[in-house]
Amino acid sequence: MTGFFKLLKGGNKPSFVAAVVNTFIGLLKMTAYLFTGNVAMFAEMMHSFGDAANQYFVFIGSALSKKAPTDKFPNGFGRVVNLACLGAVIIVGILSYETVKEGLHHLLHPIQSSGVLISLGVLGIGVILELYVFYKAAVEVLHESGEEAKGFSPFIKSFTHLNRAKPATKLVFMEDLVATSGGVIAIIAITITYFTGFGQAEGIASITIGLMMFYVVGRVFLENARGAIGETDEEMREHIAGIVLADPKVKDIRRLQVIKEGESLHVEIVIEVNPALTIAEADDIKDRLALLTYAQKGVAEVTIEFDEDDQILGWS
Structure with missing residues (x-):
């Protein structure tokens, strides 16, 4: 057990930070959803819990991948992180499906939700926290690429160097980019519904967020499938x-x-x-x-x- 905890110290730090932050955000959004019944909040709750589960998988997988080779496994455990990512996308895929399904239901049968101030407050906190995690991931992308990261430059420069980052860091970067964007979309949808009475806006937001999650699933699956097989750099x-x-x-x-x-x-x-x-x-x-x-x-x-x-x- 002591050896396992030593391995965890070598795990991907951005994925662990992101997992903890997304767990907290998910609990906040779940509380808000239970009070308001807002479907856009439901989508964001599923998104945060999906990201958290994914990132815990990745953190543990990245730590185990650093385990030294043994007589039974002489080639080492380097590809464990790719297998962990592949397992994690299954969870995100299921949550993406549920998010899109709930959005379609609300689009066809819109229900007036309540507690707009609660929803906007929680989503605002979530966007700020996600933006922080996204920034940390962007800095790590540049660090792993051998580039300098100063001020707000990581927000832009990280996109051009993303392919040179480690699989775990790349996954956290993409997930939190989508999470931050999803939070902004949910805020816009709730605001539109409140001021115009167009209840379908929340359903559209839920479907959009779910499809964004599916994009991450597809991208991460393809990239880590190549890594698990063995890809040439x-x-x-x-x-x-x-x-x-x-x-x-x-x-x-x-x-x-x-x-x-x-x-x-x-x-x-x-x-x-x-x-x-x-x-x-x-x-x-x-x-x-x-x-x-x-x-x-x-x-x-x-x-x-x-x-x-x-x-x-x-x-x-």
């Missing part, structure tokens, strides 16, 4: 190829693979060298390239093999 592959070819003793690259294993990268390199090299010289090359490759962000394992130079340049 093309950008890092080209970067490492440049490092390898810069070594004067390397004639060519026969094969180079950079596979994403959850939040880590596993690198396999087969290089071509002069067959007249001694074992000691080849060992020096291996040590030199391994040291440079391990220094790259996210690289957890490096395997280097040799082949004799065939005098044909194969790597482009």
Whole structure:
């Protein structure tokens, strides 16, 4: 049990913060919904609880993915975070369906809800808290991408660097972007209903929020399915190829693979060298390239093999 808690300390921090905040927000929205019967509030309640469950899954999965390899699992546990994300989207998918269904029901059979001030107050608090979590996730995206984060710049710069963030951070970023937007949509819908009597606005808001949740489900599923299978990091592959070819003793690259294993990268390199090299010289090359490759962000394992130079340049 002590080992498990040590692993949790290495879990993705933005996902844990987001999970705690969304649990609190979900309880606030549930209380408001019970008092008001507002369907837009119901949608937001489901959204917050869905995000919280998702983010708890991701936090635990990201922590377990850092567990050291064992004799039974020699390849390590890097892809556990992808499997956790895939499990989490099932929960969000179910809640998305319920949200859309409730919105359709309210659209066809609008019911006048009460407690508009309670609803707007709770949603306002929720938007502020979600915006805070979204900002923290945006800062983490830039940090994982090796970029600076100052002032309000993360709100804009994070979108251009999102693909370089870890799976867990990326999930929190997307969920809280949708959560913040959903809160604003719910506020607009409740305000329209209050001032115009157009009760269907809340149903439309619920359907919109549910569809936004479905978008996150689809995006997260596809991304983590690729990660669970094992996806090549093309950008890092080209970067490492440049490092390898810069070594004067390397004639060519026969094969180079950079596979994403959850939040880590596993690198396999087969290089071509002069067959007249001694074992000691080849060992020096291996040590030199391994040291440079391990220094790259996210690289957890490096395997280097040799082949004799065939005098044909194969790597482009």
